[in-house]
Amino acid sequence: MGKPISSPFPPERHDHHACIATALAQARAVCAEQGGRLTPQRRQILELVWQEHKPVGAYTLLERLHEQGLKAAPPTVYRALEFLLEQGLIHRIESLNAYTGCTAPGTPHHGQFLVCSRCQQVVEVDDQGINRQLVQSARRIGFEIERQTVEISGLCPGCRSAGHE
Numbered sequence: 001m002g003k004p005i006s007s008p009f010p011p012e013r014h015d016h017h018a019c020i021a022t023a024l025a026q027a028r029a030v031c032a033e034q035g036g037r038l039t040p041q042r043r044q045i046l047e048l049v050w051q052e053h054k055p056v057g058a059y060t061l062l063e064r065l066h067e068q069g070l071k072a073a074p075p076t077v078y079r080a081l082e083f084l085l086e087q088g089l090i091h092r093i094e095s096l097n098a099y100t101g102c103t104a105p106g107t108p109h110h111g112q113f114l115v116c117s118r119c120q121q122v123v124e125v126d127d128q129g130i131n132r133q134l135v136q137s138a139r140r141i142g143f144e145i146e147r148q149t150v151e152i153s154g155l156c157p158g159c160r161s162a163g164h165e
């Protein structure tokens with residue numbers, strides 16, 4: 001039995017600088033532990049991924065870099081994203097072909113992602129019950145899971161209440 005989750009969706013107004021600061025501090029710790037090199041450029045791309053609680057595509061990242069006056073070629077951005085994925089600092093949201101910052105890097109988990117179809121906000125939950133169920137169902141039919149990403153689309157609390165106004 002997992003703990004009941006009080007809404008993991010951040011309120012519309014919150015101290016997002018604190019979110020970014022926490023993410024960067026966690027990234028430094030995770031890289032130090034795993035021996036990954038968090039170069040200034042990789043760090044900057046991670047910060048840009050964390051600019052919002054919405055997944056961001058590689059092209060938008062390139063645009064954001066250019067806005068900051070930095071000329072980065074697409075392969076540079078892809079390599080940085082690959083590094084961040086390897087270190088478990090970001091996740092790829094397949095259905096949106098975009099990336100989102102991990103809220104619990106450094107702890108092994110299979111994320112399930114709740115994706116708001118209206119505002120595209122993404123929240124990661126790690127429900128052990130779902131994981132177990134998936135592994136069992138797969139095993140029953142002789143399938144071995146290598147990688148699992150569960151993406152669930154729907155409406156976040158903010159968009160739901162906006163819809164009722």
Ligand SMILES: [Zn+2]
Nearest residue numbers: 010015016019
């Ligand atoms: Zn935030």
Ligand SMILES: [Zn+2]
Nearest residue numbers: 102103104111
């Ligand atoms: Zn995660």
Ligand SMILES: [Zn+2]
Nearest residue numbers: 116119156159
């Ligand atoms: Zn929403």
